[in-house]
Amino acid sequence: MKKIVEIKNLVHEYARRDSEGNVAEIVRAVDSVNLEIEPGAFVAVLGANGSGKSTLAKHLNALLMPTEGTVLIDGKNTEDREKLLDIRKTAGMVFQNPDNQIVANVVEEDVAFGPENLGVPTEKLEKRVHDSLKAVDLFEERKKSPNRLSGGQKQRAAIAGILAMRSKCIILDEATAMLDPVGRKQVLQAVLELNREEHITVILITHFMEEVIEADQIFVMKQGEVVLSGTPRQVFSRKELLEECGLTLPDAARIAWGLKLKGLSVRTDVLSMQELEEELNGIGVSHGGV
Amino acid sequence: MIRDITIGQYYRTESVIHRLDPRVKIVGTLCYMISLFTFQSFAGYLAAIPFFAFVLLLSRVPFSYTVKGLKPVFVMLILTSVLNLFWTEGTVIVRLGFVVVTWEGLKRMIVISLRLILLIIGASVLTLTTTPNQLTDGLEHLFSPLKKVHVPVHEIAMMMSIALRFIPILIEETGRIMKAQTARGADFETGSVLRRIKNMFPIFIPLFVSAVHRAGDLADAMDARCYHGGAGRTKLHPLHYTGRDSAAFFVLLLYLLLLYFVKRYIPY
Known part of the structure; x- marks a missing residue:
C-alpha cells in the first residue's frame, strides 16, 4: 500500500542572524529524519520545545522546503510546485493558536474557506460544510462569530475546515497546547473519532505524553533527530531516554516507576490509571493498602 | 464587555431591507445621497423625506437607532446652522445689534441642516441593515470591473x-x-x-x-488551506439578484422621478 507520508533523510537548516543581518550560526532544526506513515494510522510526534517537531510538521504541508532529503505526501514530492495545492489539500494542518487560523467572520464561512479556494462549486460546498460541522459537533454554532467560540470549539472549527477539503490526513501542530483540559479533551476526542470512523490519518504533534496513549505509533524527537519510535507501550518503558528529551511520563507510568523503585515488582509500561490498578490487583495489592 | 464592540452598528432583525442584496443597498444609498445634493429648495424634501420614511419603515429599524448616528456630527450641525442663519444676506427679519437674521438665511439653515440629517441617517440605514461581511462582499462585486485595470x-x-x-x-x-x-x-x-x-x-x-x-x-x-488569491475561488453564499432586488431598483427609480417632478413644478 502507498504510504501517506514518506520522509527520506530530511534535513532542515536555517540561519540565525545577528543584529547586523550577518549569519551568526546555522541551526539544524531537523536532522536526517526518516519516517513512513501508513494511511489511516494515528501517529504522534513527541518532543520538548525546540526539538524540531513543528519544523517537521511544516514540511508535511509544504510550508517549508527541505534543505536536504525529500518529503513525499501521498506519493507527491513537496518540492514540486505544480502539486502544491494537491499536497496541501491531502494533508490539512491545525495550528497552535486558535485565533490566528480562522479567516472568516462566520463559523460556516470559515469552514468553507479551504474548499472555496479549491474551487468546489457552491452546491457541493453546502453539503461539505454541513457534514464537516456535524462531524466535529459544531453544527449548532455554524452562524456564530468565531470570537464567540471557546478555544476547543475554535480548534474543532479548524478541523472541520480541513474535513471540508476532504483531506486524507490531518496534522495537529501542538493544536491543544493553548487549550484548557476540557477543550483539549474535545479536540482529541474529535480527531480520534475521525481516525477510527473515517480512517483519516492523524499526525498529532505535542509535548503532552497523556495525549499519545491512543496512538498506533510514536516518534520521539530530540534536537532535530528522531531518537525513539514505537508503540506507546514501548516508548513509555524508556523512562531515562524520555527524561533526557525533556518529556515527563503520564501519571500512571510515573507511579508505576515510583513503586518499582520502592521494590514492588510492577510492570512500568502501563498506559492508564485503570491499567495500573489492574496490574496492582494482579500482584496482590488492592485498594486496602500495600 | 470589550469583546462586544463591533464595527458598524448592525441591527439584527428580519426585514425586506435586511434581505436585499448588499449591492442594491450600496447603490441605492449612493443614489439617495447624491440626490440630496440636487436641490436647494424645500420642495425636494417632499420626495426625499417620504422615501426615507418608507425605507425606514420597511427596514423595521427603530427611528431612534438611526438618530444615534447624528451624535458625532452634532457640533458641526449646530455650527453650520448658526453660520447660515446669521451670515446670509437678504430680507431682514430681526436685527439685534450686529446680529442680523434674514429670510434667506432661515431658509438656507433649514435646507442645509435637513440635508445633513437625511444624509447621515440615510447612510446609517445601510450599516444598520447590512452586516460588515455583506458590505465587503457587495463592494468586492461592485468594484470588480476595476480588476481589468489591475486593481x-x-x-x-x-x-x-x-x-x-x-x-x-x-x-x-x-x-x-x-x-x-x-x-x-x-x-x-x-x-x-x-x-x-x-x-x-x-x-x-x-x-x-x-x-x-x-x-x-x-x-x-x-x-x-490552499489560498492562492481570488482566481478560481467559489463562494459558499454567492450574491444573486432576485425579484426583490429588481423591485428595490424600481422603487428607487420612482423616487428619483418624483424628485424630478417635485423640483420642476413646486417652486419653493
Missing part, C-alpha cells in the same frame, strides 16, 4: 474582512496589555495630554509586535 479588488476585500475579524481580538489584547502594564505601575489616567500620549507607547509596542506575529500565523494558515 487587486479581491485582495482588498479579503484584507477588509480579515481586519474586521481581528479588530475584536486586538481590542481584547489591548485590554490585556493595559492591565499587565498597570500591574507593573504604568499610569494611563493622569498627567498632561502629552504625558498620556507618551504613556501609551508601552501599550502600542507589544500590541504591534503581537499583530505582526498573528499576521504571520494567519498567512501560514491561509497557505495551508
Whole structure:
C-alpha cells in the first residue's frame, strides 16, 4: 500500500542572524529524519520545545522546503510546485493558536474557506460544510462569530475546515497546547473519532505524553533527530531516554516507576490509571493498602 | 464587555431591507445621497423625506437607532446652522445689534441642516441593515470591473474582512496589555495630554509586535488551506439578484422621478 507520508533523510537548516543581518550560526532544526506513515494510522510526534517537531510538521504541508532529503505526501514530492495545492489539500494542518487560523467572520464561512479556494462549486460546498460541522459537533454554532467560540470549539472549527477539503490526513501542530483540559479533551476526542470512523490519518504533534496513549505509533524527537519510535507501550518503558528529551511520563507510568523503585515488582509500561490498578490487583495489592 | 464592540452598528432583525442584496443597498444609498445634493429648495424634501420614511419603515429599524448616528456630527450641525442663519444676506427679519437674521438665511439653515440629517441617517440605514461581511462582499462585486485595470479588488476585500475579524481580538489584547502594564505601575489616567500620549507607547509596542506575529500565523494558515488569491475561488453564499432586488431598483427609480417632478413644478 502507498504510504501517506514518506520522509527520506530530511534535513532542515536555517540561519540565525545577528543584529547586523550577518549569519551568526546555522541551526539544524531537523536532522536526517526518516519516517513512513501508513494511511489511516494515528501517529504522534513527541518532543520538548525546540526539538524540531513543528519544523517537521511544516514540511508535511509544504510550508517549508527541505534543505536536504525529500518529503513525499501521498506519493507527491513537496518540492514540486505544480502539486502544491494537491499536497496541501491531502494533508490539512491545525495550528497552535486558535485565533490566528480562522479567516472568516462566520463559523460556516470559515469552514468553507479551504474548499472555496479549491474551487468546489457552491452546491457541493453546502453539503461539505454541513457534514464537516456535524462531524466535529459544531453544527449548532455554524452562524456564530468565531470570537464567540471557546478555544476547543475554535480548534474543532479548524478541523472541520480541513474535513471540508476532504483531506486524507490531518496534522495537529501542538493544536491543544493553548487549550484548557476540557477543550483539549474535545479536540482529541474529535480527531480520534475521525481516525477510527473515517480512517483519516492523524499526525498529532505535542509535548503532552497523556495525549499519545491512543496512538498506533510514536516518534520521539530530540534536537532535530528522531531518537525513539514505537508503540506507546514501548516508548513509555524508556523512562531515562524520555527524561533526557525533556518529556515527563503520564501519571500512571510515573507511579508505576515510583513503586518499582520502592521494590514492588510492577510492570512500568502501563498506559492508564485503570491499567495500573489492574496490574496492582494482579500482584496482590488492592485498594486496602500495600 | 470589550469583546462586544463591533464595527458598524448592525441591527439584527428580519426585514425586506435586511434581505436585499448588499449591492442594491450600496447603490441605492449612493443614489439617495447624491440626490440630496440636487436641490436647494424645500420642495425636494417632499420626495426625499417620504422615501426615507418608507425605507425606514420597511427596514423595521427603530427611528431612534438611526438618530444615534447624528451624535458625532452634532457640533458641526449646530455650527453650520448658526453660520447660515446669521451670515446670509437678504430680507431682514430681526436685527439685534450686529446680529442680523434674514429670510434667506432661515431658509438656507433649514435646507442645509435637513440635508445633513437625511444624509447621515440615510447612510446609517445601510450599516444598520447590512452586516460588515455583506458590505465587503457587495463592494468586492461592485468594484470588480476595476480588476481589468489591475486593481487587486479581491485582495482588498479579503484584507477588509480579515481586519474586521481581528479588530475584536486586538481590542481584547489591548485590554490585556493595559492591565499587565498597570500591574507593573504604568499610569494611563493622569498627567498632561502629552504625558498620556507618551504613556501609551508601552501599550502600542507589544500590541504591534503581537499583530505582526498573528499576521504571520494567519498567512501560514491561509497557505495551508490552499489560498492562492481570488482566481478560481467559489463562494459558499454567492450574491444573486432576485425579484426583490429588481423591485428595490424600481422603487428607487420612482423616487428619483418624483424628485424630478417635485423640483420642476413646486417652486419653493
